[in-house]
Amino acid sequence: MELRDRINAAMKTAMKEKQAARLSTLRLINAAIKDRDIAARSTEDGPDGVTDAEVRQILGRMIKQRQESARAYEEGGRLELAEGEREEIAIIEEFLPRRLADDEVERAVDTAISETGATSIRDMGKVMGVLKERHTGQMDFGMVGPKVKSRLN
Template sequence: MSLLNELKEAQKDAMRSKDKLSLGTIRMALAAVKQREVDERIELNDTDILQILTKMVKQRQESIAMFVTGNREDLAQIERQEIEVVQRFLPAQLGADEVNAIVDAAIVSTSASSIKDMGKVMGVVKPQLQGRADMGAVSSIIKSKLN
């Protein structure tokens, strides 16, 4: 089943069970997908939808940090719950060892030897890790290995 259909089915399930938090979060995700489809006049595939969901999680993590520093734990808790809902649709996160193995393989396959080759390595790694690892952390790992 495609990710879009999975989201729509989850929306129906949330409506039936009257789960307002899940329903609201899934509606936000579907709205973001629809907005991008309308803006770019294309039909999104699962990879594109994964990018949107990953971005939603990242935005909520940033909001949590701001809410915690602003002493608004109640709002931070809502954001955490929304992250849990979105993560149901993301693939399982990879461990550090698995990420390092993929990065090492990409460095070997691209014959990367310096930080100038980082773009080549990211080009190989990104499709494999999108939605399965924090790309900011992956970028740091690549930088440390190429230095």
């Protein structure tokens, strides 16, 4: 099933079961996808809409925004708002592939380095591009960057 279809099905279920918080988060996801659809229509990409890979990027960005918000709320002593952000993160993560374990991340980094032929720190962008294309939502790129950097030094 296409990712967009899974999100719509979850939204219908949340409506039927009167899960207000879940429904609100799913509507935010849908709105972000539709915004990207509209932006794609105005360019040469055509009216096909966004792909699953682009939807995963949108979801990854939404998670990152909520993590930053939760951190800011915690620092401000607003724990109830931070908890709300974490609940939204959990809902969004349901639509992303499972997180890779540390050894899987290491293998993915090694594979990306060998495929791109990266030899120095100047090639880090190529390696990160390959990793983001293949593993969006499966790894924390803030943690992966230093690993790539240390291998390319």
